[in-house]
Amino acid sequence: MLSSRHKDTLTLGLSSFESRILRRVFTSIIQNYKIKPSQLDPKVAAVWYSTRGCETAKMSADETRDWLETLHGYKSANLELLEQWNKQLAQGKAAQLKVQLAQAAQLMIVLNDHRLFKAARHDIDQAQMDMHSLADMATLKPAQQAALYEIHFLAWIVEELVGLISPDAANWMEK
C-alpha cells in the first residue's frame, strides 16, 4: 500500500490483494452497522455498544436505550460513505481509494471498529496481539490467525491515515 495526500484528498494505492481484503472489510462493516445493538453478536455488542459507562453514570433503562440508539446512529451515519468507498474498490483489481480529508476520520473509525469486531468475535486479546512471529501465530486456530492478520493489516492503514491527517498524533513519541 502506498498512501499520499494532495491538498484535501488522501489516496491509498492498493494491490489487488489489499483491495480485495479492504472490500471484504467494508462489506462486513456495512452489514454489521445495519444490525441493531440488541441483535448483534453479544461479544461484539459488548465492545461496540458497551453500556458500562451508562451503568457508572447511573442512567435509567430509558436513558440507556436512547444512548444506544444514538451510538447506533453514529455508526449508521457512515453507511453512505462506506458504500462509496466500496464502489471505488469494486473492480477487484489494484485500486486507488480516494478519501476526502474531511472524511478521513470516519474511515479510521470504521476500520478501527472492524478491528474491534474481529478481536471480539475471535477472542483476540493481549496475548494474541503480542504475537510477533509466524511460529506463535501458527499455534492459533485458522480463523483466529486470519482475524489477527486482518487486525494488523487495518492497523497499518489506520497508522498511515493518522500520519496523513495528523502528523503530530502520528509522531507522539517525538518531543
Next chain:
Amino acid sequence: MATETLPATIEITRGKIEEAFEKNWSVIVWNDPINLMTYVVFVFMKVLAFTKEKATKHMLEVHQLGKSVVAVETREKAELYYQRIQSHGLTVTIEQTD
C-alpha cells in the same frame, strides 16, 4: 398555600441548577489491547482538543496504568465526551466524583 410550597420548589430548582453546573463528573478512558497508541492520541486531540503533549501523557497513563481521567466536567459535557469517545471505539466510562 402557594406561598408555603414556593420556597421548597425554589430550593429544589436551585439544587438542580447547581447540580447541572457542578463539574464533578470524571470521564475515564480504559486500556484495551486493540486500540493503537497513535489512534488514541489522535482521538484525544480531536475529541478533547488536547495538545500533542497532553494527549500523549493521557494515552501513556491509559497504556501503563490501565486508565486515565481525561476530563472532569458537568454531567452534560461528560456525557457528550463519553458518547464521542465511545463512538471512536475507545473504552470509556463516566463517574461522579465527590
